[in-house]
Amino acid sequence: MDIEVLGTLAVREHGVSVTPTAPKPRQVLALLALHADQVVPVSALIEELWAGAPPRSARTTLQTYVLQLRALIASALEQGAAAAEGGEGVAGAAGRRTAKDVLVTLPGGYLLNSGGGTSDVREFDRLAGIGYRAMDAGDFPGAARQLREALALWSGPAFADVHGGIQLDMEARRLEETRLCALDQRIEADLRLGRHRELLAELTVLASRYRTHENLHGQFMLALHRSGRRGEALDVYQRLRATLVRELGLEPSAALRRLQRSILMASPESPVATDTNSERLVRVG
Numbered sequence: 246m247d248i249e250v251l252g253t254l255a256v257r258e259h260g261v262s263v264t265p266t267a268p269k270p271r272q273v274l275a276l277l278a279l280h281a282d283q284v285v286p287v288s289a290l291i292e293e294l295w296a297g298a299p300p301r302s303a304r305t306t307l308q309t310y311v312l313q314l315r316a317l318i319a320s321a322l323e324q325g326a327a328a329a330e331g332g333e334g335v336a337g338a339a340g341r342r343t344a345k346d347v348l349v350t351l352p353g354g355y356l357l358n359s360g361g362g363t364s365d366v367r368e369f370d371r372l373a374g375i376g377y378r379a380m381d382a383g384d385f386p387g388a389a390r391q392l393r394e395a396l397a398l399w400s401g402p403a404f405a406d407v408h409g410g411i412q413l414d415m416e417a418r419r420l421e422e423t424r425l426c427a428l429d430q431r432i433e434a435d436l437r438l439g440r441h442r443e444l445l446a447e448l449t450v451l452a453s454r455y456r457t458h459e460n461l462h463g464q465f466m467l468a469l470h471r472s473g474r475r476g477e478a479l480d481v482y483q484r485l486r487a488t489l490v491r492e493l494g495l496e497p498s499a500a501l502r503r504l505q506r507s508i509l510m511a512s513p514e515s516p517v518a519t520d521t522n523s524e525r526l527v528r529v530g
Contacts, residue, residue, distance in 0.1 A: 252405050272293055284355070287304065369399075369427075376389075376434075442472050448468055456492075459498055462481055462482070482508075
C-alpha cells in the first residue's frame with residue numbers, strides 16, 4: 246500500500262486507489278493512513294468524525310465506514326491480482342491478502358496494514374533526519390540536498406482535500422511545523438553555502454506568508470544584507486517589529502535585535518542556527 250498525505254490524500258493498493266470520495270469515510274482513511282501500521286483507537290476516530298457530540302449510533306456508523314473502505318480495498322486487491330496473472334508468485338500473494346488483512350479490526354481500534362508499502366510522511370521524516378544530522382556534522386551541501394529532497398515530497402498542505410475534524414486538524418498543524426523546521430534548516434544550509442542571492446525570491450514570499458516568523462525574517466535580513474541591500478534588510482526588521490507589536494503585543498527577540506544592530510554597524514554575521522532547546526536563534530559575531 247502506498248500512502249500520500251502531504252498534499253492531497255492518495256492511498257493505493259497495488260496501484261489502485263482506495264480513497265473514497267464521501268467526506269466521512271475519507272476522514273477515517275486519512276487518520277488511519279497517517280498512523281499506518283499502528284492501532285488507531287475507536288475513540289480517536291469518533292472524536293475526529295463528530296467532535297464532542299457523537300450520535301448514539303456512532304460506533305455502528307463507524308463500522309459502516311470501515312466496511313465501505315474494505316470494499317474499495319477488496320476491489321483494488323482483485324484488480325491487482327488480475328493484473329499480476331503473468332507472475333504466479335505475485336498473483337498468489339495478492340490472492341492471499343484480503344481486505345480484512347489490510348484494514349484490521351483489533352481490540353479497541355483499527356489498523357491499516359501498509360504491507361511494507363511507501364508513506365510520504367515516513368520518507369519525509371527519514372530524509373529530514375539525514376539532513377539534520379548532516380547539519381550537525383557541518384556537511385552543509387549534504388544537508389541542503391537531503392532537506393530539499395524531503396521538502397519536495399510536499400505538494401500542498403497536509404490533507405489538503407480532506408475536511409478534517411479535531412484529530413486531523415491537530416495532525417495537519419504538527420506536520421506543518423515539521424515542514425517549517427526542515428525549511429528553516431535548508432535555508433540555513435544554503436546561507437552557509439553563500440547562496441544568499443538565490444534565496445531572496447523565496448524568502449520574500451516566505452516573509453510575506455509567515456508575517457510573525459522571526460527566524461525566517463532573520464534569514465531574509467541576512468540574505469539581503471549579504472547581497473548589498475542593507476537598507477532593505479533593516480526595513481524587513483521594522484516591518485516585523487510593527488507586526489509583532491500590533492498583532493501580538495511583543496517586541497522582537499533579543500537575538501533578532503542583535504542581528505539588527507550588527508547590520509546597522511555593518512559587522513560580520515553568521516547564519517541562523519539552532520540551539521539545543523530547538524529555539525530558533527540568530528547568531529552574530
